[in-house]
Amino acid sequence: MSDAFTTRPEIKGTMGVVSSTHWLASQTAMGVLERGGNAFDAAVAGGFVLQIVEPHLNGPGGEVPVLFWSNAEKRMRSLSGQGCAPELATIGYFRELGVSQIPGIGLLPATVPGAFGAWLTLLRDYGSWELADVLLPAIEYATNGFPIVPRVSAAILAVAPLFRDEWTSSREAWMPGGKIPRPDRLLKSPPALAQTYRRLIEHARSRSTDRAEQINAALDAWYRGFVADEIDTFYREQRIWDTTGNRNAGLLRKSDLAEWHPAYEDPLTVDYGRYTVAKCGTWSQGPVHLQQLAMLRELGVENQDPLSASFVHTIAESAKLAFADRLAWYGDPAFTSVPITDLLSQPYARERAALISAAANREIRPGAPGGAMPRLPDLSIAERTLKDADVRYGVGEPTFASLPPLDRWIDEELFVGDTCHLDVIDRFGNMVSATPSGGWLAASPTIPALGFAITTRLQMAWLDDGLPGSLAPKKRPTTTLSPGLVLRDGQPYMCFGTPGGDQQDQWTVAFLIRHMQGMNLQEAIDCPAWHIEHFPASFWPRPVKLNRLILEDRFPDQVIEALRHAGHDVSVGPAWSEGRITACAQEILSGGERILRAAANPRGMQGYAVGR
Template structure:
């Protein structure tokens, strides 16, 4: 397939490669490698820049699951940047408000923000640069200005009246002089810049590099940042999707009690490859369960744009998503049968459910003989019937919602996230999927200049299910960075924004690459799709079954065969599915490495660089 046209070249080099969802973050991370930083320094610098240039998709008050390979330690590790529910966040509290779901926007759905301390933990333990140097690019862009991509403007436009009428702290940040900013104009975030700069300056008095980073984390979790969050979330009463003005549950004590933690990743084999993902507090095992099924279904015999390829992967996704709903949760608080879910016997049994026709039912399995527990899937419709949806839903939205009936018939709004991958010349590898703290979903904290995560909306109020809300428990997130070994050696870091689609788009990408020999850019550019089967992860958790949304570039014969097999096919835009970034490493000459990178052209923001 070497002559296949691609939207851009697959980047190749030996010094270093970066791919991310924004060209500025990719260039900043590459500049760190050029100046002697390692992959960890570069990823952290790029991650902080993403908080500035993609504020509709992530922020310092969001979360950041991270997977990485340390060449010095010769191991893969996961770093959990997903904070837990506050101590006051109890199912009974929300039910006492007459709610069946945690709201999707406002103050109530906040959990402990994890992104800032996750990035600093990675920098402290694996980076080499000073905190001030790593944060300097983000501070400069926030102070001096950055181009405001059209999607940021669309997000601000959608909630401009909410900001003007109900969320004045957000209006001060995002509506300068009371006006929606212009697309592609330079935009400044002076309050955020002051917050960043104060954290750095307050930490400078500490005696060592490590102590300075720890002092910065203390400023965040226990110092002036936590105090500002506490005051706002105690005192403010702001409108949300309940239609009422509500206060928040997050407190300084919640932030002070939590720090990011390292974990061993969970893995699944596929031929010569081993894929690593974060645990069942994330969506990551959905990818692994699909691989377990698909390795028994002969995908190498089906072209990557054929009915056989698309149908098999779509059906495996339906089964894995049903298991996610039935079995996934924070393993500290829930008995998740992960070993059984990832076993080959279970994968074979699940693969046997995939036939020539599309599945229409939600079919969780019975790992280790256990019976599945599902939440009441009538809750979303009841919630929507009472909700105030004028200003959007749980995931970032870019326009006013249609009438409830139209919303239920077809989910027409898509939020997003960010992603960054880095590999350096020594072979260190980082994949991170930062998200949350969306400007349109929660009000900016006065004096800090950023919003907080609303990830608590992904918890159920049904106390019988493993995705239930509990104080101190991590909500089950969709965020899912990936790392793959080949023949036991580190090979690829990859990931994508996309909520429930993350571990669908990347599965097809991975299989196009490893089964059909497509290079990274070809595998990203190829026509893509996703299924909606079960409840969405985001408020109001709209339920759909057997819906397969496919890019219009897919061959007509494939679309017709999918319809004939019973799929409810929705044909989307030609470049509408996927936001994937990826980097790989292989042995090179004289003991060095050959590095490659590719990025998504959809949305005209993602970019890969390297040399």
């Protein structure tokens, strides 16, 4: 399939490759590699730039799961930068508040912001650069400005009344002079953000001349020092409007930050032919990807035409079953016993695959791994929530209302995103895959003294008693964020991922199988894509849709009609509307040399792959 037309070339090189959801982050990370840094230095520098140039999709107060291959250690590791629930966040507290769901915006859905801790832990333990050098590109973009993409303007426009009337600190931060920033002009971050980073660097330098100790000092200042103090004060003293229709104080405290640490873990894996695919644990959505692969392996989907109705149908039906298991079984394994060994086993995959027929299924069907009986949350929760909620600004990810038209600024249709992604491979063979998110500028108010907002990820926890995903103090909510890593013939091969909430572990399954079938990275990314809706959405107010299949209109008419005939409730979307995948891969030759490859999604005209 190498002769197929693609929107851009598959990038090839030998000293390093990077792909991310924003060209400035990609080039920043590549610049680090070119100046002698390794993949970990590059990923951290690129990650901090993503916080600046995609502030509607992630921020310093967000979270990041990371998967990586350390060539020195010859192993894969997962690093959980997903913060936990505050000590004060209990089911009883929210019931007394009179709500049946944690709000989608404001102060109440905050978890400990884990991104800073994860990025700096990765830098300290596996990187080689100084803290100041890694933060410098982000500080420069924050201070001098960056070209604002249309979606940032649209995100601010969507919540402008909220900023003007209620969240005045966000108005001061993101609406200079009370006006919406115009697309394609330069936008500067709130001045307090660069000041926060400079203060962290100064604090670190005052504590030590040792690189690792400086990083530890910065972590201490963030989680136990002046950053934690400002977060604590804001969340105690401010009462902020949210989707309850009331103004509420927050639950996050300095003690919550002080007690939290990012966690190294062994990733979960599934074998598919010569490939071993790795994902984060059951506090993430990642095992959904693995469960699908396990079922599809039994069904031999790699032998199907990658553009056919049968290919789409088979993968869509496997997704329904995997997402049903996510709903019934996934949770933070530090708090709940998740039967993940059974869920990823071949007998269970064979049992689940046998449920897939030629007709689309319309039910949510969790399995019974190890004979345990599943229990689902209240699936009517959205209907009851919306009876009393104010929905003007709190639906979906990143939890702002439908984006208004910007015809006076642009003519093209906006591509609405939700998260970020970054992949890096260096000349040593190290690989990093990270999916930063949270801390969205439109989802919670900017803390004036710090220049950034805090994540609202706690909205993904259930208030039903006794579920694996139920809210509990110090427990991680089950995030949708899902970086990926692949070994081929036991050797480190690929890192990949995408934004997309519930769609992440749908788009990447088809991408990966198409690549296994022979498409290069760019061909597999450019191929027509789709996703299903057959579960309660992960974000407030968690509406339930069943048997919906949304396809790009680049699929042939006969494929679309065949899927309708199979019983799918088909909706046809715009031609380039599904996915924001990025990927990097390496081929290790017999002499030990490496050929590196990278590709990025053309959808949204923002992602970029670079290398040399």
